[in-house]
Amino acid sequence: xxxxxxxxxxxxxxxxxxxxxxxxxxxxxxxxxxxxxxxxxxxxxxxxxxxxxxxxxxxxxxxxxxxxxxxxxxxxxxxxxxxxxxxxxxxxxxxxxxxxxxxxxxxxxxxxxxxxxxxxxxxxxxxxxxxxxxxxxxxxxxxxxxxxxxxxxxxxxxxxxxxxxxxxxxxxxxxxxxxxxxxxxxxxxxxxxxxxxxxxxxxxxxxxxxxxxxxxxxxxxxxxxxxxxxxxxxx
Amino acid sequence: xxxxxxxxxxxxxxxxxxxxxxxxxxxxxxxxxxxxxxxxxxxxxxxxxxxxxxxxxxxxxxxxxxxxxxxxx
Numbered sequence: 567x568x569x570x571x572x573x574x575x576x577x578x579x580x581x582x583x584x585x586x587x588x589x590x591x592x593x594x595x596x597x598x599x600x601x602x603x604x605x606x607x608x609x610x611x612x613x614x615x616x617x618x619x620x621x622x623x624x625x626x627x628x629x630x631x632x633x634x635x636x637x638x639x640x641x642x643x644x645x646x647x648x649x650x651x652x653x654x655x656x657x658x659x660x661x662x663x664x665x666x667x668x669x670x671x672x673x674x675x676x677x678x679x680x681x682x683x684x685x686x687x688x689x690x691x692x693x694x695x696x697x698x699x700x701x702x703x704x705x706x707x708x709x710x711x712x713x714x715x716x717x718x719x720x721x722x723x724x725x726x727x728x729x730x731x732x733x734x735x736x737x738x739x740x741x742x743x744x745x746x747x748x749x750x751x752x753x754x755x756x757x758x759x760x761x762x763x764x765x766x767x768x769x770x771x772x773x774x775x776x777x778x779x780x781x782x783x784x785x786x787x788x789x790x791x792x793x794x795x796x797x798x799x800x801x
Numbered sequence: 802x803x804x805x806x807x808x809x810x811x812x813x814x815x816x817x818x819x820x821x822x823x824x825x826x827x828x829x830x831x832x833x834x835x836x837x838x839x840x841x842x843x844x845x846x847x848x849x850x851x852x853x854x855x856x857x858x859x860x861x862x863x864x865x866x867x868x869x870x871x872x873x874x
Contacts, residue, residue: 657837660844710840760857
């Protein structure tokens, strides 16, 4: 069935896996990330109509421009996957205001602005769905991860409120809260923290399938849900 | 960065007064030398030098002097 999806953070990790999962001959994808090269390479590998837009989510003030494509190409989205995020590990003892703010801007506030534009009738169809990639960290709240956990916990709150506010157009909003996923971001963090055992990282493809499910008709009655994919981590 | 400044950063990480920071003291003797301290060192060294060290490099260190060296000249 033909569908139009917006994927934020499509150049790597879970976002890339979602692009691969959702791409199909009769599907249009709009990929958004900072890395244009990577997205263009991905576009070559995928079926269907693919648009690529370079954007740095640190700029909260022009996010609506991402949706200009709706007017120029006659697209109304059926779904959005928000898979952009930065991570970072530092104790409150060495808190850095700039890093803290950037994390909140990219991980949380950009999602709010994106959803605001997504919800406009000219940008999305009634019955469309939004999936945000949050993290189980928002629940397990480990030391050293204050800014990251807080940004994801805030993201969770926005997801639930949006689900309530977007009901009139039947736009569902849900989040996935994975434990460690096998992505460049996770690998980099493991290297930094000298964690050797990659052991239980969840394949990004699995999270992409969860996202596809939440965007689908099967999930029609799931709304405002925080779906933990804990891989054994029970908090 | 002066020696005093470096010692001051280390004192904060180890939750001691700067007067209690002596070059040849063993890190293992400080109660606050734990995983959070390691993360703090990574943060502070990055702030001072722009370089991100790995936790394993820091866990190998033995003395205050070893820590001081991380902050560069």
